[in-house]
Amino acid sequence: MRSILIRSFGGPGVVELAEVMPVPQPGPGQVLVRVAAAGVNPADWRIRAGEVRRLGEPPLGLGLDVAGTIVAETAEGGRFRAGDRVFGVVVPPQGSFAEYVAVPETALALTPDCLEDAEAAALPVAGLTAWQALVGAARVLTGERVLVHAAAGGIGHLAVQIAKAHGAHVVGTAGAANQAFLRALGVDEAVDYRTPDVFARSERFDVALDPLSGANALRSLDLLRPGGRLVDVRGTGVDRTGLRERAEAGGVELTELYFRPDAADLGALADLAARGALRPHLGRVLPLERAAEALAEVERGHARGKVVLSVAAG
Structure with missing residues (x-):
């Protein structure tokens, strides 16, 4: 089978299309999935660059999001x-940028009929992050x-829809080119993060979701009422101790969140999609062999919605 892997950490040049890789053998509690599409996330290029080392050393497969069809059930007879x-x-080290993957049943949900495979592949990591931030944390x-920062991005555009589905009043920030897109998503107010400065606003929010982090998380504290909740899904940038101390002093609940695979949460996202309340936006769909290009595009930032790789198993 074909699979995308890296043999060393580095830039786009280390991304390799391996043509003759063995089809993985599912272990206990796992199913074999023929991959139709795989979403691309910022975590993927950070793994490629060596910024995320907890998943091991190369060689590593890349990719976290997957959508496809079960071709082999669990030996135990599962869901x-x-x-x-x-x-x-x-x-990883397996990765979803491949024609077949072995996946624990606990990290999967049924794809609703209303979603194409590419749309379903755009949903897992960004959708779980937005859901676990807004609904869980x-x-x-x-x-x-x-308040949803970077509301036109992969996490942000799903967070807007999830918050609206829960009856919230949503203000989303994005650049000037994405203002109409935010309004189409259903935000109550679209704000250009450059002008006017969102951090100069006088009203206070109950919840802020920040996928940008750095100084952005620190400045977001001033926009929250006492008892408000800030969810930082990056956890990088400014001194984290200082951020936590500022949050505590202001009476703000701070959560530094990294998503977790969860079948129930994936099922909740599928239910929202089936109800017509959640639709991933595909910014670009590229073939598997252009994985390096897809990763570079996500690394540049400012992508609208999600970049997805189309995978055709041989």
Whole structure:
């Protein structure tokens, strides 16, 4: 089978298309999935660059998001059957940028009929991050004011829809070129993060979701009411001790979140999609052999929605 891997950490040049890789053999609790599409996330280029080392040393497969079809069920007889369309999360050293992957059933959910495979592949990591931030950590409630930074991005555009589905009043930030896109997503107010300065606003929010981190997280504290909740899904940049101390002093609940694969949460995302309340936006769909280009595009930032790789198993 074909698979994307790296044999050393580095720039786009280390990304390799391996043509004759063995089809993985599922272990206990795993199913074999024929991959139809794989989403591209910022974590993928950070793994390529060596910024994320906890997944091991090269050689490593790349890719976390997967959507495809079950071709081999678990030996124990689990939740899925051959022929089921599924989406979920694959963790390196295997990686989802491949024609076949072995995936734990606990990291998968059934793909709703309303989503094409490429759309389903755009949903797992960004969708889980947005869901676990807003519903799990922030416990967003009907009528609350929610600020979503980078609202046109992979996490942000899904977070807007999730917050709206929970009855929140949503303000989203993005560049000038993405203002109409934010309004189409359903934000109550679209704000150009350059002008006017969102951090100069006088009103206060109940919840802020920050996928940017750095100084952005620190400045977001001043936009929250006492008792408000800031969810930082990057956890990098400014001194983290200082950020935590500022949050505590201001009476703000700070959560530094890294998503976790969870079948129930994936199922909740599928339910929202089936209800018409959640739709991933595909910024670009590229073939598997252009994985290096896809990673570089995500690394440059400012992409609208998600970049996805189309995979055709041989």
